[in-house]
Amino acid sequence: MIMAKLKAKIVVLLVLTFLAYTPVTTATDEIYPKLLDMPWDHSPITVYIEEENIPPHYSPTYRAQIDASLEYWEAGGNGHLNYVPQFQEVDRTDADITIVWVENLETVAGAPEGVAGYCIYQQNGDRYTHASIILEVGNYQGYSWQQYGDTNMQEVAKHELGHALGLAHSTDKRDIMYPTYEARENLNPLLLRSTLPYLIIALVIGLAILGYLGIGWRRSRCKRKELEEEVFGEWKE
Ligand SMILES: [Zn+2]
Known part of the structure; x- marks a missing residue:
């Protein structure tokens, strides 16, 4: 009876580990990594593009890069959305x-070096309630300020919009969702990848504890056996 319980514990632990492992392994396999399959429950998706509170090195040509990025996803993007997004630009910040x-x-935001943009999203169940994309307009190359060109801006905008549409990072370097331009984001797959070593450590500790309990139980069983042999003269299973 106790043995059966112990076995059940080990099975549960292994299943949990397997489940925790699955998103990481599938991220590199045939299933495209997604944050959400269908993040928006309505269409069109409204978009507010800030044009008033702009930083000193903002270029008016960036606006066209955002339009091109929105059109890119409306036309199918990288082919990994299972819905066709429709955008509507609005004046409302909500x-x-x-x-x-x-x-x-x-x-400005305390991001690590090399981060050009990021997408922060609020989620309710399996839907987004809001996604906020923050783009920087340039970076320091040594001591000199380097403003981003339009091509760079469009790549980053497409990538961040991809997150806002539910896509996670791709492992394919040719894919727009490959994390070339930024490293820090509020993304679950990244979080999982960084917590994986801890999960493995937890598993090892868990197995060690189970092993210890198992040995302890076997020891007490032996003691009981000796005791019962003393009392009853023979061991009855
Ligand atoms: Zn990203």
């Missing part, structure tokens, strides 16, 4: 997706 600019993410 839009589904807001796109704002900062001079430099490292200095």
Whole structure:
């Protein structure tokens, strides 16, 4: 009876570990990594693009890069959405997706070096309630300020919009969702990847505890056997 319980514990632990492991392994396999399959429960998805509170090195040509990025996803994007997004630009800051600019993410938002943009989303169940995209307009190359060109801006905007549409990071370097331009995001797959070593450590500790309990139980069983042999003269299973 106790043995059966112990076995059940081990099975549960292994299943949990397997489940925790699955998203990481599938992320590199045939299933495209997603944050959500269908993040918006309505269409069109409203978008607010900030044009008034802009940083000193903002370029008016960036606006066209955002339009091109929105059109890119409306036309199918990288082919990994299982829905066709439709966007509507609105003047309200309470839009589904807001796109704002900062001079430099490292200095303004405390992001690590090399981060050009990020997408923060609020989620309720399996839907987003809001996604906020923050793009920096340039970066320091040594001591000199380097403003981003339009091509760079469009790549980053497409990538961040991909997150706002439910896609996670791709492992394919040719894919727009490959994390070339930014490293820090509020993304579950990244979080999982960084917590995986801890999960493995937890598993090892868990197995060690179970092993210890198992040995302890076997020891007490032996003691009882000896005791019962003394009392009853023979061992009865
Ligand atoms: Zn990303």
